[in-house]
Amino acid sequence: MRLSTVILPIHRWAEGQKIWRRAEELGFHTAYTYDHLTWRSFRDGPWFGAIPTLTAAASVTHRMRLGTLVTSPNFRHPVTLAKELMSLDDISGGRFTLGIGAGGGGFDATALGQTAWTPKERADRFAEFVPLLDRLLTERAVTVSGTHYSAVEARSVPGCVQRPRLPFAVAATGPRGMRLAAEHGQAWVTTGDPAIFETGTPEESREALRGQLGRLAKVCADSGRDPEEMDRVLLTGFTPDRGAPLESLDAFVDFAGHHFALGFTEIVIHAPIPDSPFAADPVVFERIATEALAQLRT
Structure with missing residues (x-):
């Protein structure tokens, strides 16, 4: 299980470098x-x-x-x-x-x-x-x-x-893109099913993701590739859950547990940006970074 983050390139470097350094300190x-x-x-x-x-x-991080x-x-x-x-x-x-x-x-x-x-x-x-x-x-x-x-x-x-x-890490949900992932990728990336983003439920989203993982496995098999060789990455924020998983540590552990159980190996969360689609409590974000995986492994 891996936990990663996205830092949007919106900060002048005098401020931005602090965010990238902090992401490393948090253990992403x-x-x-x-x-x-x-x-x-x-x-x-x-x-x-x-x-x-x-x-x-790269110049301000090391690991x-x-x-x-x-x-x-x-x-x-x-x-x-x-x-x-x-x-x-x-x-x-x-x-x-x-x-x-x-x-x-x-x-x-x-x-x-x-x-x-x-x-x-x-x-x-x-x-x-x-x-x-x-x-x-x-x-x-x-x-x-x-x-x-x-x-x-x-x-x-x-x-x-x-x-x-x-x-x-090849982002794809259609057969041609998944074939490229199987043939050239070390990882596969999805954001979920955009068709149910507005009106779907978390349960429907997980079912859609289960279907995507199944199609990826079939494409890999057809290409002579073991799908377990590939990392399977979920970029969050675009499923019907939206920002709910970042509302508390418990909410994220529940969300991540469901998705790791589906077969994802890496979950990616956005660093908080106030007054944006990625607004979140920075304190909760840091607790998720430092505590969530330990809870999931117990």
């Missing part, structure tokens, strides 16, 4: 951040770049893993991204995990002046993006001519500190 397994140009209700406020933020976080939840093709290209990731893996001393997904609509989808891709176009691009990024991070020189992404003698030398490359 990984501290992630969102890789967006901006995001939803935070659009008109401060929002910094994920890669520079994680690079700075905790760092990662994105998630990077997507919306405004990234595999060749340039691979170089940045290799560098970040080196700077962090091999503590970086790439959370990666197909992306969605919203501001990122059109910020470069493009028309937002359809779900099929996103899936098609993702199906090229992940394998190419895998090759770029494991091979010394890559030449590929793809429908959406190409590389010509692209080099990633000296390669990642982590071998054969830094781990991928």
Whole structure:
């Protein structure tokens, strides 16, 4: 069982570095951040770049893993991204995990002046993006001519500190994305079933997650992969429970117990942000970080 956190990149570094240091002091397994140009209700406020933020976080932490939840093709290209990731893996001393997904609509989808891709176009691009990024991070020189992404003698030398490359945590709920997770991922990520976020119950959410885990197991079996080899990560805040699990230590232990029992190996909670969808009592948040796993193991 692992407990991790998300620290949104909304803080000037003079303040932000204290939050990243504190996350390590609290014992979180990984501290992630969102890789967006901006995001939803935070659009008109401060929002910094994920890669520079994680690079700075690597310089003020020593044990905790760092990662994105998630990077997507919306405004990234595999060749340039691979170089940045290799560098970040080196700077962090091999503590970086790439959370990666197909992306969605919203501001990122059109910020470069493009028309937002359809779900099929996103899936098609993702199906090229992940394998190419895998090759770029494991091979010394890559030449590929793809429908959406190409590389010509692209080099990633000296390669990642982590071998054969830094781990991928692939966010997916559909069959094509899950297949990419099975073939290229060291972890699989979900936020639950968005179809029941507004009107569903916690019980219905857990049943939907059980179904996703079952589909992942089948896709892994079809790919010749043991699903137990993969970490299974739940990013909280997007199930019908919303913020309820962070209302008290007991509430979180109950929530986490149900989801670890389903088969998840890592649960990710957002660091509190006042007056936002991620508002929570900082005292309760810190108690969860330091006490919840011990209670779950007894």
